[in-house]
Amino acid sequence: MIRTLLIANPKGGSGKTTLTVNLASLLAARGDNVRLLDLDRQQSARLWLSSRPANLPAIWPYQPSQATGSQSGWLIIDSPAGLHGKMLTRMLKLARQVIVPIAPSAFDINASQDFLQALHEEKAVRKQKTLVGVVGMRVTPRTRAASQLEQWLDTQSLPLVTHLQDSQLYINAAFEGRGIGDLRTRTAERQRAAWLNLLNWVDQQPPADQLPDELTDYE
Numbered sequence: 001m002i003r004t005l006l007i008a009n010p011k012g013g014s015g016k017t018t019l020t021v022n023l024a025s026l027l028a029a030r031g032d033n034v035r036l037l038d039l040d041r042q043q044s045a046r047l048w049l050s051s052r053p054a055n056l057p058a059i060w061p062y063q064p065s066q067a068t069g070s071q072s073g074w075l076i077i078d079s080p081a082g083l084h085g086k087m088l089t090r091m092l093k094l095a096r097q098v099i100v101p102i103a104p105s106a107f108d109i110n111a112s113q114d115f116l117q118a119l120h121e122e123k124a125v126r127k128q129k130t131l132v133g134v135v136g137m138r139v140t141p142r143t144r145a146a147s148q149l150e151q152w153l154d155t156q157s158l159p160l161v162t163h164l165q166d167s168q169l170y171i172n173a174a175f176e177g178r179g180i181g182d183l184r185t186r187t188a189e190r191q192r193a194a195w196l197n198l199l200n201w202v203d204q205q206p207p208a209d210q211l212p213d214e215l216t217d218y219e
């Protein structure tokens, strides 16, 4: 039984890879089987994975050659900046949920608008085969920026699944192949509640019996 997540926003630096690796670490920490597929040529998520200490809960790189019927757990797909057109359509057929990280700034909101519109027009999203959720990224609670993001999402009829604060924790952890799921510090504990909202949202995805065919021959 497998669940698939696509992390996407064509705006560069919106927090896709940060979201990918930290969510992967949380799912792995609770004992779930997690695979990562890094579609970005920069391979940041893949590099993070290769620097991950062996004593931490395992996260596996996704390997199409091993993608037979017996997959279980999660497949998390980190996508590159600029994802659009046919590649976007293809990826939306693969993932049952799309998580879109957006920072609460006028520039990021404007840059994400066309993408969210494009998502709404995709068949998989229109037919609700693929659900879209937004994560506010680098949000300082109770600021004007935070409420601007919330107001704008209301107009888009999109759920704000959670918002994550700007924290050095993510930057430091990434140097060591770690994520929030691996950290037991007080700072990490303070951030964790926000991540639980995201875990609750992804847990609502009904598991599929197997990976979509397109993924088993994905190169």
Ligand SMILES: Nc1ncnc2c1ncn2[C@@H]1O[C@H](COP(=O)(O)OP(=O)(O)OP(=O)(O)O)[C@@H](O)[C@H]1O
Pocket (backbone or CB within 6 Å): 011, 012, 013, 014, 015, 016, 017, 018, 019, 040, 044, 079, 080, 081, 137, 138, 164, 165, 166, 167, 168, 170, 171
């Ligand atoms: N919540 C956060 N707190 C602090 N720093 C963050 C946070 N989220 C992201 N960053 C930092 O912002 C930068 C961009 O984040 P990230 O690489 O995750 O974005 P991206 O969308 O994957 O970028 P690209 O489009 O280039 O793939 C990185 O330096 C990352 O460490």
Ligand SMILES: [Mg+2]
Pocket (backbone or CB within 6 Å): 016, 017, 018, 040, 044, 079, 080
């Ligand atoms: Mg990235």
